Amino acid sequence: MAKTLYDKLWDSHLVQQRDDGSALIYIDLQLLHEVTSPQAFEGLRLHGRKPWRLTSSLATPDHNVPTTVEERKSGVNGIADPVSKIQVTTLDDNCDEFGITEFKMTDIRQGIVHVVGPEQGATIPGMTVVCGDSHTSTHGAFGALAHGIGTSEVEHVLATQCLVQKKMRNMLVRVDGELSPYVTAKDVVLAIIGEIGTAGGTGYAIEFGGSAIASLSMEGRMTVCNMAIEAGARVGLIAVDQTTIDYVKDRPYAPKGAHWDMAVEAWKDLVSDKDAEFDEVVVLNGADIKPQVTWGTSPEMVIAIDQDIPRPEDQADAVTRDGYARAWKYMGLEGKKTLADITLDRVFIGSCTNSRIEDLRAAAEVVKGRKVADTLTQAIVVPGSGLVKEQAEKEGLDKIFTEAGLEWREPGCSMCLAMNADKLGHGEHCASTSNRNFEGRQGFGGRTHLVSPAMAAAAAIAGHFVDVNELVKH
């Protein structure tokens, strides 16, 4: 029978199928970070259990690490916030105790787990990947079955190398056609979420396909899969092709020699069969997608840059109307008609959605030779890993940013969720390349607008949202 990519990945990891529909699924790689792992290690200790297979885990602190050069100088000891410091120290201690490979704060390979895994070649096609973080869907860009799990499951995978799962349904989101200039992977995925909604993918594994998706680089594909969870799907997937294989080749953890050849041969099958059936198919035309900006407090509250902000009173459905009214109030939109009417306070370029080298290049290209608007309080660029930072500096991107008036920071999650000192003040508007615009996400009372790196860069220059195409014309 014809299978989808998800079916194939599921089948090749099935340890045991149970009559009640649940199954034991084998996990090849678990990524660990400081926030969702302490209680899992504690659980292992309490029950006297050991990790099942040590080489399947890779850890790095990211959520709560500071991003200023000053605080980062002395590693974990430099963390000013004592509570954050305990959490990072706990990760270090747990990894040392159990023998798990960890890129500690002073290691150049440290960074956001979802940037680090692929960058190291730890994430490869055909794997199952889990992490106590919902954006684990990112790794699906490699044709890997990857999803976020809770802390009890982190412990379960450490102890048993397996997860108890139920098979999801298959959804195909196909984006055909060619993308316009400055329309990026971020705009594509925001447009998809705008189309299907934040619960549209609940219960599904979404495969992203079509020529517009195939034309994306691996960085772009990761951006798309990263936000599958924002459409409600734990799993996002993209078929393996030459772009995937070229990206993985020669990375430190990638297979080598004869194993590499064997692997590449096997990976050719990591595509949905031609006549595979999906439970749901959604089609978008890539050529119709314009740069996207979220106006509200949910990723589905998104519009193209040239659209008017939708008003609550125009909504037919009562629950939507209430939701919009609440979002309008929280976002302070009274008296505003278009996105350009919103005065920005901060700009954040970073997060596991958009902190890879290609994202930084796109932002640098826009700000080069320009100056950040003086109405802004702050604009920061936070690379996704130490290696991204190093590469960017080699290319001189850091200079371009600092000359334009943006701050160049050390790697970590930073203002994406504001667990460290990088956060929004009450009522402040931020153009952010991250993935969640929930109330309070980037700081108590903070107002987040999700955009691509190029759009964030353009917003930094203008001080408000503009179509990056317009900005670069001048």
Added chain:
Amino acid sequence: MRPFTTHTGIAAPLDLANVDTDMIIPKQFLKSIKRTGFGKNLFDELRYEDEGQPDQECTGRPLRKDFVLNQDRYQGTSVLLARSNFGCGSSREHAPWALDDFGIRSVIAPSFADIFYNNCFKNGLLPIVLKEEEVDQLFEEVEANEGYELTVDLENQTVKTPSGTEFSFQVDAFRKHCLLNGLDDIGLTLQQADAIHAYEEKRIQTAPWLFEARAL
């Protein structure tokens, strides 16, 4: 894990769709390395006027009067009525930990986000999906009747209202079994160690690169 069989308790209506995990427990409280103590910060931004800090004493903080769980009639709530897509957002298990620590034993909604739904079962908390119109009816009844209590019966898979109306709900057989008996998932899986070893032995033949000692 604490078993869940039946539970009767005060219900409260949280009339908001897409309640995300950042609302349930804001990130500053995720710095804890423990599983307990999150209850006082459940719904922190909806519940208090000020910005909460980890390790802060919460008894003197100014409360938002309009927030449902702050109202007198809903004190002691243990069954939360919610709207669609409850628990969307992050995978943080701190969300069910906070609900549990606050005293919530069951959440009833028309739909839940996947990861949150799953995390509830690991913590003796029962998420129940009822039809949209059934949830609407419960919202109306709870708002109209002070002291409104619901009885949640996992064995029979029903939610019973004070007037005796019963709504039935679906739950996965394996999850139900674990929750009814308070079983430790990991212990159960480890009973299948032979099957896991057998899988590994087979897999290493066809995909040996996945089993390389890939440490640097």
